[in-house]
Amino acid sequence: MELTIEKLVYGGDGLSRLPPDENGRGKAVFVPFVLEGERIEAILLQQKAGFARARVNNIFESSARRVEPKCPYFARCGGCHYQHSSYDHQLEIKASILKENLRRIAKVELATDLKVHPSPPWNYRNRTRLRIHTHPEFAFGYYRFGSHALLPVEECPISSPLINRAIGVIWEMGRAGRIAENIHEIELFTSAEDTRLLVGLYVAPPANDLDRDNVSSGSPRKRSIGNRSESRPENARQSATLSAYAIHGFENLRAALPEIGGIAVFPVHSDASTNDSEPAPIEVTGEPSLIYETKHGSYRVSAGSFFQTNRFLTDELIGIVTSGCAGRTALDLYAGVGLFSTVLSREFERVIAVEGSQHSSTDLAYNSGANVKTIHATVEHYLTNVAGKLRPDLVVVDPPRGGLGEKVARNVAAMVAPKLTYVSCDPATLARDLVPLLAAGYRVQEAHLIDLFPQTFHLESVIQMVR
Numbered sequence: 057m058e059l060t061i062e063k064l065v066y067g068g069d070g071l072s073r074l075p076p077d078e079n080g081r082g083k084a085v086f087v088p089f090v091l092e093g094e095r096i097e098a099i100l101l102q103q104k105a106g107f108a109r110a111r112v113n114n115i116f117e118s119s120a121r122r123v124e125p126k127c128p129y130f131a132r133c134g135g136c137h138y139q140h141s142s143y144d145h146q147l148e149i150k151a152s153i154l155k156e157n158l159r160r161i162a163k164v165e166l167a168t169d170l171k172v173h174p175s176p177p178w179n180y181r182n183r184t185r186l187r188i189h190t191h192p193e194f195a196f197g198y199y200r201f202g203s204h205a206l207l208p209v210e211e212c213p214i215s216s217p218l219i220n221r222a223i224g225v226i227w228e229m230g231r232a233g234r235i236a237e238n239i240h241e242i243e244l245f246t247s248a249e250d251t252r253l254l255v256g257l258y259v260a261p262p263a264n265d266l267d268r269d270n271v272s273s274g275s276p277r278k279r280s281i282g283n284r285s286e287s288r289p290e291n292a293r294q295s296a297t298l299s300a301y302a303i304h305g306f307e308n309l310r311a312a313l314p315e316i317g318g319i320a321v322f323p324v325h326s327d328a329s330t331n332d333s334e335p336a337p338i339e340v341t342g343e344p345s346l347i348y349e350t351k352h353g354s355y356r357v358s359a360g361s362f363f364q365t366n367r368f369l370t371d372e373l374i375g376i377v378t379s380g381c382a383g384r385t386a387l388d389l390y391a392g393v394g395l396f397s398t399v400l401s402r403e404f405e406r407v408i409a410v411e412g413s414q415h416s417s418t419d420l421a422y423n424s425g426a427n428v429k430t431i432h433a434t435v436e437h438y439l440t441n442v443a444g445k446l447r448p449d450l451v452v453v454d455p456p457r458g459g460l461g462e463k464v465a466r467n468v469a470a471m472v473a474p475k476l477t478y479v480s481c482d483p484a485t486l487a488r489d490l491v492p493l494l495a496a497g498y499r500v501q502e503a504h505l506i507d508l509f510p511q512t513f514h515l516e517s518v519i520q521m522v523r
Contacts, residue, residue, distance in 0.1 A: 057074075057097070057098055057100070058095065058096070058097055058098075058116070059072040059073075059085065059087065059095070059096055059097075059098045059110070060072060060093070060094070060095050060096075061087065061090045061091065061092050061093060061094045061095075061096065062092065063092045063152070064090075064091070064092055064149050064152075064153065065086070065153065066153050066157065066482075066483055066484060066513060067086075067513055068088055068137030068138065068512070068513035069086035069087060069088050069090075070086070070087045070088070070090035070091065070092065070094070071084060071085075071086060072084075072085050072087060072098075073085060074108060083103075083106070083107060083108055084106070084107045084108070085098070085100070085107065085108040085109065085110050086107060086108070086109050086110070087109075087110045087111065087112060088111070088112075088131075088137065088201070089112060089131050089137075089140055090112060090115075091118075091119035091121055091122055091140070091141055091145075092119065093117075093119055094115060094117060094118055094119050094122075095115075095116040095117040096112050096113075096114065096115050096116060097112070097113045097114035097115075097116065098110040098111065098112060098113060099111055099113050119141075121141055121142050121145040122140055122141065122142075123139075123140065123141065123142050124140075125139035125140055126139060126178065126213050127139055127211075127212075127213045127214075128211075129198075129207060129209050131201065132200060132201060132207055133197075133198050133199075133200065133201060133207050133209060134198060134199045134200060134201040134202065134203075134207075135198050135212075135214070135512065136214065136511040136512055137511070137512050137513045138510075138511050138512065138513065139511050143174070143177045143510065146177075146507075146510065146511070147172055147174055147505075147507060150505060150507065150513075150515040151170055151172055151505055153483060153515070154170065154483045154503075154505055154515060154517055155170065157483035157484055157486070157487045158483070158486075158487050158490070160487070161484065161487035161488055161490075161491070162487040162488070162490040162491055162494065163491075164487070164490060164494070164500060166500060166503050167500065168500065168501070168502055168503060170503050170504070170505055171502065171503065171504045171505070172504075172505045172507070173369065173372055173376070173504060173505065173506045173507060174507050174510075175366055175368050175369050175506075175507045175508065175510050176368050176510075177510040177511065178213050178214060178510075178511075179213065179214065179215065179216055179217060179220075180214060180216075180365075180366050180367060180368050180369075180510060181212075181214050181215040181216060181219065181365050181366070181367070182216055182219075182245060182246045182247075182248070182250070182363075182365055182366070182367040183243065183244065183245045183246070183363070183365045184212060184215045184219055184243070184244055185241055185242070185243040185244075185256075186198060186209075186223070186241065186242055186243075186244075187199070187206050187240065187241050188230070188235065188239055188240060188241065188242060189206055190230070190235065190237045191237070194227075194230035194231055194233075194235070195208040195230075196208060196209070196210075196223070196226055196227055196230055196242075197209035198212075209223075210223065210224065210227055211223065211224075214510065214511055214512075215244075216246050216250045216367060217250060218246050218250045218251070218253055218315060219244045219246060219253075221313065222244050222253060222255075222309070222313055223244075225309055225312045225313055226242065226309065228312075229308055229309060229312075234308050236259075238259045238260055239257050239258070239259050240258050240259065240260055240324050241256075241257075241258035241324070242255065242256065242257060242258070243255070243256035243258070244256075245346065245357070245359075245363075246346075246367070247346050247347070247348060247349070248348050248349045248350060248367055248370070249349065250367065251315060252315055252317050252346055253313060253315045253316045253317065254316075254317055254318055254320070254343070254345070254346050254357075254359055255309070255316055255318070255319045255320070256319075256320050256321075256322055256359055256360070257319060257320070257321045257322065258322045258323075258324045259321055259322070259323065259324060259338075260323070260324040310342075316342070317342055317343035317346060318340055318341065318342035318343035318344055318345070318359065319340070319341050319342060320337040320339070320340045320344065320359030320360070321337060321338045321339045321340070322335050322336075322337055322338065322359075322360070323335055323338055335360070336360070336414070336415075337359055337360060340359060344358055344359055345357055345358035345359065345361075345419070348363060348370075350370050350371050350374065351371045352371060352374045352375070352378075352398075352399045353398050353399060353423075354423075355393050355394065355395065355398070355419070355423050356393065356419050356422050356423055357393055357419060358415055358418065358419050359415075360415040361392070361393055361413070361415040361416045361418075361419050362392050362393070362413065362416055363392065363393060363395075364395065364508065365508065365509075366508040366509070369506055369507070369508055370395075372506065373395075373479075373506050373508070373516070373518070374395060374396065374399055376504050376506065376518050377396050377452060377477055377479060377518060378396055378399045378400055378403075381400060381403060381404075381450050381475065382403040382404060383403075383404055383405075383449030383450060384404065384405045384406070384449055385404060385405065385406055385407075385408065385446075385447070385448040385449055385450075386400045386404040386406075386407045386408070386448060386449065386450040386451075386452065387407075387408050387410075387446065387448040387450070387451045387452070387471070387473070388400065388407060388408070388409040388410070388452045388454075389410050389435045389438075389439075389451065389452065389453045389454070389455075389468070390410070390411065390412075390435060390453060390454045390455050390456070391409035391410055391411045391416075391417075391420055391430075391454075392411060392413075392416050392420065392454070393416050393419035393420050393423055394409060394419070394420045394423040394424055394428070394430075395454075396452050396454070397409040397420070397424060397428055397452075398423050398424060398425070398428070400450070400452070401424065401425045401427050401428045404427070404449070404450070405427065406427050406428070406429065407424075407427065407428045407429070408428075408429045408431065408446075408448070409424060409428055409429070409430050409431065410431045410433060410435055410438045411430070411431070411432060412432070412433060412434040412435065414432065417430065417431075417432040435453075435455070435460075435464055436461075436463060436464055436467075439464060439467035439468065440467070442471075444470050444471075446471055447471060447472065447473070448471060448473045449473060449474060449475065450473060450474075450475045450476075450477070451468055451471060451473045451475070451476045451477070452476075452477045452479070453468065453476075453477070453478050453479065454479035455480070455485075456481075457481055457482045457485065458482075458485060459480070459482060459485025459486060459488060459489045460485075460489045461489070462489075462492060465489045465491075465492045465493055466492050466496075468493070469492060469493055469495075469496035469497075469498070470496075472496075472497075472523065473523075474522060474523060475520070475521070475522055476493065476498055476520075476521040476522075476523075477518060477519070477520050477521070478490075478493075478518070478519045478520075478521065479516070479517075479518050480516070480517050480518075480519070481514065481515075481516055483515065483517065486517060486519065490519070493521065496523075497523045498521040498522065498523045499521060499522060499523070500519055500520070500521055501520045501521060501522045502518075502519075502520040503517065503518075503519055503520075504517060504518040504519075504520075505517050506518065
């Protein structure tokens with residue numbers, strides 16, 4: 057059928073409508089890899105009660121903002137959504153989506169101009185995670201668009217040059233049969249200068265069920281690990297076996313890429329209910345962390361810890377959140393490794409930094425100065441105990457994609473801090489969380505869109521509020 061695209065929505069799809077039915081307005085239909093104003097021939101893929109999904113079969117009238125995608129895997133790979141649009145237009149799309157979510161959900165019309173901070177559009181990622189298949193033949197890549205099937209990729213134009221070199225070397229090793237079959241995923245994380253690499257291997261027991269006390273029978277498994285069980289978890293010998301198998305089969309990568317500082321091995325659980333989102337490493341060989349240098353300071357980031365992925369805009373993000381802030385007490389919630397609290401500690405008498413992840417909170421403590429009190433706890437648990445008692449001058453919140461939630465938002469508002477800065481990676485949950493904050497007397501003073509994720513629908517925003 058023929059459709060005209062009205063606009064783009066969060067998630068990367070274009071919105072159109074099916075012909076009106078007997079009830080009036082036509083059902084919404086979502087189509088990926090289109091631009092607003094385009095007239096297309098579409099094939100319906102799915103119809104549900106409230107919406108439908110379709111794919112482009114032909115473009116009758118294309119947008120003047122449409123460009124040729126740079127990546128040969130675009131539209132097959134699930135990682136990017138906007139490579140068919142000029143970069144300036146991508147920023148316009150994201151600004152429009154952010155404003156619409158604030159208007160529709162939070163009933164906020166920005167009284168201030170939205171400040172947009174662009175990024176170099178390519179080679180910006182300092183971290184990526186790819187899947188591996190070793191049978192029936194080696195393949196290394198990302199998920200296909202809209203599925204969990206593996207799409208083999210040999211380059212990633214949004215990832216750093218060092219990550220792309222590593223991808224090439226891994227392909228060479230895989231084709232030569234030199235990668236252990238129990239490695240399911242590989243994560244690559246580079247330093248700010250793109251000169252140092254931390255590798256994470258996500259492993260599971262191989263199909264032939266390795267002997268528990270010795271890595272046996274054939275290359276690369278001839279290594280006894282029987283006396284390396286000190287300070288191991290309960291399944292010590294099995295974990296050590298998996299580590300030895302994975303790392304021994306990966307030593308060629310270190311030889312080919314001297315930039316590798318360390319290799320960490322993480323478990324992959326077959327039972328999703330036991331799979332911790334940030335599991336502890338089974339083993340680390342070499343350096344267990346990177347020192348990530350920024351203009352504002354240095355950060356230790358260990359294997360398994362979260363850090364921002366855009367290697368060009370980290371300083372800009374820190375500056376937006378921290379500049380012009382000073383006082384007695386700052387509260388940094390979802391503090392990570394201390395990206396903001398480390399800088400805030402120079403202008404505040406004390407900073408309280410709360411982080412729920414064990415890995416990140418350990419780095420947070422390492423990165424923090426004497427006037428930073430680090431707390432390893434969930435934000436919800438911490439605020440339940442202090443809401444209504446603590447009176448900080450500034451609160452910074454940087455929650456995961458799910459946002460604060462109503463309980464945390466209300467507890468944040470109960471502290472009546474004169475300044476509140478909300479760093480968000482999801483405009484819908486941001487807008488939802490603003491509702492109780494606005495009701496508590498806060499107003500938006502500044503709004504920023506920091507494009508940490510060019511070529512994708514993801515957008516980072518910073519909303520600075522006062523009361």
